[in-house]
Amino acid sequence: MVQYIEKLSKEEVLDRIKKLAEEIYNEFSSGSPSIKLAVRGNIKNIEYDEKRDIITLKERIESREFFNLGHVRRFMQTLLVASLAKKLVETDKTASLREVYYQLKHTIPILNVNTIEEQSESDAVIEDLERAIKAIREQFHIKAEGRGAIYGDIYLRDKKRGDEWNCSKLGRGGWSVPSTIEDIEIGDVNADFVLVVEKEAMFDRLIEERFPEKYGAILITSKGQSPRGVRRLIHRLRKEKNLPVYVFTDGDPWGFYIYSVIKRGSMNLSQFSELLATPDVKFIGMTIDDIDEYDLRKKGAVIKLNQRDIKRLNEIANYPWFKKSKDWQRQFRKMLDYGIKVEQDALAANSLEFVAEKYLPDKLEHPEKILS
Amino acid sequence: MKEKIKQNVQEAELYKKFKRISVAEFFERNRHLLGFDSPRKALLIAVKEYVDNSLDACEEYRILPDIKVEIDKLEEDTYKVTVEDNGPGIPYESVPEIFGSFLFGSKFHRFISTRGKQGIGASAVTLYSQLTAKEPVEIITKMKNKEKGIKYKIKIDVKTNTPIILEKEEVEVKKESGTIVKAKIIGQYIKGKQSVDEYIKLTALINPHANIIYKNPDGEKFVYKRIINEIPELKEVKPHPYGIELGYFDRLIRETNQKTLLNFLTKTFSSVGQNTAIEILKKAKLDPDIDPKSLNDDQIIKLYNTLQNAKLRAIPSKYIVTLGRDIILKSMENILKPEYMAAIKRRPSLYRGIPFIVEVGIAYGGEINEFQYYRFANRVPLLYKPGEDAITHALKEINWKHYGFEVEGEFPKDPMAILVHVASVWLPFTSESKEAIAPYDEIVKEIELGIKNALRELSIYIKKKKALETIGDKYKNLYGYGLEVIDSLSSILDIEKENAEKRIKERIKKELVNDIYEILKSVREVKNLLKEGKEDRAVSLIKNMLKDAVKINLLSEKELEDTIMEVINDVKKNKLSLLN
Numbered sequence: 014m015v016q017y018i019e020k021l022s023k024e025e026v027l028d029r030i031k032k033l034a035e036e037i038y039n040e041f042s043s044g045s046p047s048i049k050l051a052v053r054g055n056i057k058n059i060e061y062d063e064k065r066d067i068i069t070l071k072e073r074i075e076s077r078e079f080f081n082l083g084h085v086r087r088f089m090q091t092l093l094v095a096s097l098a099k100k101l102v103e104t105d106k107t108a109s110l111r112e113v114y115y116q117l118k119h120t121i122p123i124l125n126v127n128t129i130e131e132q133s134e135s136d137a138v139i140e141d142l143e144r145a146i147k148a149i150r151e152q153f154h155i156k157a158e159g160r161g162a163i164y165g166d167i168y169l170r171d172k173k174r175g176d177e178w179n180c181s182k183l184g185r186g187g188w189s190v191p192s193t194i195e196d197i198e199i200g201d202v203n204a205d206f207v208l209v210v211e212k213e214a215m216f217d218r219l220i221e222e223r224f225p226e227k228y229g230a231i232l233i234t235s236k237g238q239s240p241r242g243v244r245r246l247i248h249r250l251r252k253e254k255n256l257p258v259y260v261f262t263d264g265d266p267w268g269f270y271i272y273s274v275i276k277r278g279s280m281n282l283s284q285f286s287e288l289l290a291t292p293d294v295k296f297i298g299m300t301i302d303d304i305d306e307y308d309l310r311k312k313g314a315v316i317k318l319n320q321r322d323i324k325r326l327n328e329i330a331n332y333p334w335f336k337k338s339k340d341w342q343r344q345f346r347k348m349l350d351y352g353i354k355v356e357q358d359a360l361a362a363n364s365l366e367f368v369a370e371k372y373l374p375d376k377l378e379h380p381e382k383i384l385s
Numbered sequence: 386m387k388e389k390i391k392q393n394v395q396e397a398e399l400y401k402k403f404k405r406i407s408v409a410e411f412f413e414r415n416r417h418l419l420g421f422d423s424p425r426k427a428l429l430i431a432v433k434e435y436v437d438n439s440l441d442a443c444e445e446y447r448i449l450p451d452i453k454v455e456i457d458k459l460e461e462d463t464y465k466v467t468v469e470d471n472g473p474g475i476p477y478e479s480v481p482e483i484f485g486s487f488l489f490g491s492k493f494h495r496f497i498s499t500r501g502k503q504g505i506g507a508s509a510v511t512l513y514s515q516l517t518a519k520e521p522v523e524i525i526t527k528m529k530n531k532e533k534g535i536k537y538k539i540k541i542d543v544k545t546n547t548p549i550i551l552e553k554e555e556v557e558v559k560k561e562s563g564t565i566v567k568a569k570i571i572g573q574y575i576k577g578k579q580s581v582d583e584y585i586k587l588t589a590l591i592n593p594h595a596n597i598i599y600k601n602p603d604g605e606k607f608v609y610k611r612i613i614n615e616i617p618e619l620k621e622v623k624p625h626p627y628g629i630e631l632g633y634f635d636r637l638i639r640e641t642n643q644k645t646l647l648n649f650l651t652k653t654f655s656s657v658g659q660n661t662a663i664e665i666l667k668k669a670k671l672d673p674d675i676d677p678k679s680l681n682d683d684q685i686i687k688l689y690n691t692l693q694n695a696k697l698r699a700i701p702s703k704y705i706v707t708l709g710r711d712i713i714l715k716s717m718e719n720i721l722k723p724e725y726m727a728a729i730k731r732r733p734s735l736y737r738g739i740p741f742i743v744e745v746g747i748a749y750g751g752e753i754n755e756f757q758y759y760r761f762a763n764r765v766p767l768l769y770k771p772g773e774d775a776i777t778h779a780l781k782e783i784n785w786k787h788y789g790f791e792v793e794g795e796f797p798k799d800p801m802a803i804l805v806h807v808a809s810v811w812l813p814f815t816s817e818s819k820e821a822i823a824p825y826d827e828i829v830k831e832i833e834l835g836i837k838n839a840l841r842e843l844s845i846y847i848k849k850k851k852a853l854e855t856i857g858d859k860y861k862n863l864y865g866y867g868l869e870v871i872d873s874l875s876s877i878l879d880i881e882k883e884n885a886e887k888r889i890k891e892r893i894k895k896e897l898v899n900d901i902y903e904i905l906k907s908v909r910e911v912k913n914l915l916k917e918g919k920e921d922r923a924v925s926l927i928k929n930m931l932k933d934a935v936k937i938n939l940l941s942e943k944e945l946e947d948t949i950m951e952v953i954n955d956v957k958k959n960k961l962s963l964l965n
Contacts (some may be wrong), residue, residue, distance in 0.1 A: 079866075089869045122868070
């Protein structure tokens with residue numbers, strides 16, 4: 014079976030699509046036509062690879078059969094996407110998920126139904142194709158809406174267009190990270206580390222305080238849970254430029270999981286962990302210790318845990334990669350004990366500059382306060 | 386356990402009451418205890434008492450039963466019930482006792498899985514007849530070794546609980562042996578679930594070794610033919626203490642030949658050995674060597690309760706009479722005429738140390754047109770109090786959707802009949818009239834498992850059948866989506882669309898052939914037509930199921946016809962075992 018690989022050439026992608034079609038075509042003359050694909054990741058079929066410190070998928074294959082009436086529609090849709098992917102790669106164009114939906118939607122004459130009714134249907138079959146030919150959708154030129162931004166003294170280059178730019182010279186917003194960065198080359202970097210922040214407001218605050226310039230940081234915001242493009246960028250910065258990466262999120266179960274996804278990969282994309290995860294990132298905050306250290310409770314800057322928080326906290330505390338860490342378990346216990354959580358923005362209770370001038374420098378100087 | 390104690394207390398009270406007044410008088414005041422609570426029910430109970438007695442007598446004397454039942458309407462609310470059998474006949478001098486007095490305790494089972502409430506049943510009808518229609522019952526009986534038969538007209542003297550013989554004469558009877566009983570009662574004839582019609586049908590269903598001919602007051606005649614010649618084997622076993630009621634226990638003590646209490650216990654009951662008996666007597670503070678007949682009422686109650694609470698071995702399950710899977714299937718086929726059936730006999734199980742066996746049959750489609758279930762306890766159909774019954778409780782536990790049924794309210798909409806038979810040497814009922822099996826957890830659970838076993842088998846068929854019903858749709862879908870697949874494949878592989886289309890069409894047609902084999906195998910209508918040699922009609926039936934395939938131009942009508950014929954010929958030529 015073919016594998017996911019970091020750099021997939023245009024020819025290789027086309028070859029994989031053709032092989033898939035060829036096999037099916039042969040099965041139509043003898044046998045039962047089916048599309049074989051790796052089972053999607055969920056908590057039951059993923060594995061935590063302790064050695065590499067990432068989540069991987071237990072390789073199990075499922076198939077979509079043409080002669081199964083419950084499968085035939087999805088079977089047809091997957092081939093529909095495959096044929097569009099082939100055209101996109103051949104003509105060197107990239108389509109968004111929404112565009113793919115409109116490209117593929119049409120009425121089937123005999124049945125009088127549409128090939129695709131909702132975008133969620135085409136999104137799902139795009140994932141099927143990823144798992145069938147073991148390529149991420151960016152590799153066959155389908156991208157999601159971009160989210161996330163990068164700021165700092167780093168040169169990036171678009172291979173196809175020939176443009177090159179420095180991400181600290183694009184204004185206060187930095188450069189918007191697209192969903193696919195496969196055509197981007199990373200050039201010279203003048204920085205000591207990468208800081209990924211959860212919230213856009215914190216990203217803006219740090220730029221306003223000139224934190225990247227003062228401390229030699231590349232700043233990335235994931236705007237909540239990191240999109241694939243951002244995770245791929247973090248992965249490549251670490252791998253190609255050997256920069257240490259720190260993650261800075263809210264001190265709540267959702268923030269911890271954002272960190273976890275950047276570090277170990279997500280469950281439903283566990284088959285791509287090798288391309289998307291960055292195992293040696295570190296967690297700078299917010300921790301529950303911060304609440305004591307910076308007197309945040311007294312200042313009324315904390316929020317009570319609700320039932321959903323507690324449920325989620327118990328879930329992630331039981332994920333094997335968190336379970337094996339004493340430091341993290343101590344944080345979780347303390348959080349339950351106090352019954353509170355804390356947002357990044359709460360640091361402003363001290364002063365607006367506090368995060369840039371005191372909090373982050375303090376952490377960087379004391380590695381023992383950083384979790385991994 | 387609490388229930389049991391409560392029941393024991395009630396029984397003790399009932400028992401003391403019986404001692405004070407005549408049994409007949411007691412029942413006169415409490416006729417609901419005999420099941421005669423309404424005119425509709427009265428008619429059914431009268432028929433049931435006589436038919437149960439006939440079946441039991443035939444079974445005991447190893448005779449294949451021929452039973453005739455007739456109900457005639459005499460006046461607006463007065464009916465005459467006639468039940469005739471080919472049984473062994475009744476010893477002539479015993480007839481008055483059997484039809485004209487109540488033997489207390491005898492209604493409580495002997496320890497054997499027979500149907501009836503022996504003793505009380507026939508007299509109950511006599512009592513009810515004289516209370517409502519003011520008439521005696523008429524009995525004609527003939528035994529094999531007698532030249533002539535005898536005819537009686539009998540009533541009951543309620544004060545003394547003794548028979549009044551109004552008429553007694555020898556008569557000519559053509560049969561070798563048998564009994565005819567006639568009773569006039571005030572009643573009401575109804576149709577439907579709790580009718581005599583239904584009772585007779587279900588009795589025939591659970592007694593496939595009997596011939597039953599029945600004529601209802603509307604003059605409709607129903608003939609249920611015998612389909613097996615094996616008479617169920619009854620093995621009598623000494624009673625188990627857990628299974629007897631206080632009244633019967635009292636009678637056993639009064640009638641015993643044993644001279645000591647210890648011997649009474651060990652010789653009368655199963656599962657009570659020497660040591661156990663001594664221990665029980667110690668607990669009841671009774672001397673093992675005293676004469677059992679010397680016990681007073683309180684001592685009898687005390688001993689009875691101690692026995693109920695002692696730890697005893699179970700009775701072996703070989704004494705339980707069941708029909709078995711094959712006979713259930715045969716009988717359902719004969720009477721319900723379904724399209725498909727499944728049946729299961731569970732292994733013996735225990736409740737409170739007493740063994741019981743559950744059997745389930747499920748019949749689907751054919752002449753059945755709605756969902757219904759039939760309850761049987763020791764081969765007697767139960768028509769009343771379904772809500773209290775263990776079988777209903779179990780049915781409500783089933784997740785019907787899981788087996789592919791559409792549900793409306795609590796039960797499926799599908800046309801099917803579920804037969805549940807619970808058999809034991811001692812079955813617990815919710816009341817003395819024995820109309821519903823008590824929903825003990827162990828029993829409900831076991832019934833539920835039995836139903837699930839049978840459903841599993843059935844649902845494979847149902848799912849297949851539902852798939853075949855929509856088989857036209859299948860080809861529409863395959864071909865419709867197939868055309869899209871052709872487009873995608875030919876564009877990815879840069880091949881001629883015509884070639885791709887030809888290949889995929891051929892492959893879908895191959896699938897069609899497989900499905901025609903499947904239809905021959907699974908669709909009963911088609912199977913029957915072929916068995917009867919009506920090939921043309923079978924072909925047009927299959928063609929009709931597949932007409933969508935022609936409509937969408939997957940193949941021509943002629944092509945479809947030829948394909949069907951090819952499959953039929955192949956099946957015939959190779960004698961494939963599809964048509965069994």
